[in-house]
Amino acid sequence: MAETMIKPENSDLTTKERIRSVEKTLSIIKPDGVSRGLVGEVIKQLEAAKFQIAAMKLIHMTKAQAEGFYAVHKERPFFDSVTTFMSSGPAVVMVLKGENVIAEYREIMGATDHKKAAEGTIRKNYATDIEKNVVHGSDSPETAALEISYFFNRFELVD
Numbered sequence: 001m002a003e004t005m006i007k008p009e010n011s012d013l014t015t016k017e018r019i020r021s022v023e024k025t026l027s028i029i030k031p032d033g034v035s036r037g038l039v040g041e042v043i044k045q046l047e048a049a050k051f052q053i054a055a056m057k058l059i060h061m062t063k064a065q066a067e068g069f070y071a072v073h074k075e076r077p078f079f080d081s082v083t084t085f086m087s088s089g090p091a092v093v094m095v096l097k098g099e100n101v102i103a104e105y106r107e108i109m110g111a112t113d114h115k116k117a118a119e120g121t122i123r124k125n126y127a128t129d130i131e132k133n134v135v136h137g138s139d140s141p142e143t144a145a146l147e148i149s150y151f152f153n154r155f156e157l158v159d
């Protein structure tokens, strides 16, 4: 029994079935979103999109935690600045669940650079620059799994 419980979700499905299956993604309302009072607005949009909130908490990352989170960007010129920003104040971390939620949530967020984001997206409406862009969303199932486990243990996720 214990074996079934620790088996990765959908691990015995075919690729085709997995594509259509329910996904999880990590969402962050970044420190600019929290300090500007946009938590309610962002969550309203997540609920309107019918994503299930499977976990949620308010955290204040240390610089080291932010560096670990964005480790993939450590060679980029903006690494020091973005990790200082991500550790500058409280942020809301959430796990969202739903069919195709990884791509659908990124669509609702809009492009990294708010000037290039589509009309009606969160970043188009609320971001103030390319760095302070209000929200984060995982970009693939592999990244989502890593990012979710960075902030949540399995007892913190509801099904």
Ligand code: ATP
Pocket: 073, 078, 082, 111, 112, 130, 131, 132, 133, 135, 136, 137, 138, 139
């Ligand atoms: P996120 O990972 O936060 O969801 P993203 O996947 O759209 O955003 P990434 O390329 O992963 O974009 O960049 C991570 C974050 O680093 C961006 O959201 C933004 O806050 C910051 N960032 C990205 N590019 C730049 C840049 N050129 N200058 C300053 N900050 C940047």
Ligand code: MG
Pocket: 137, 139
């Ligand atoms: Mg990213």
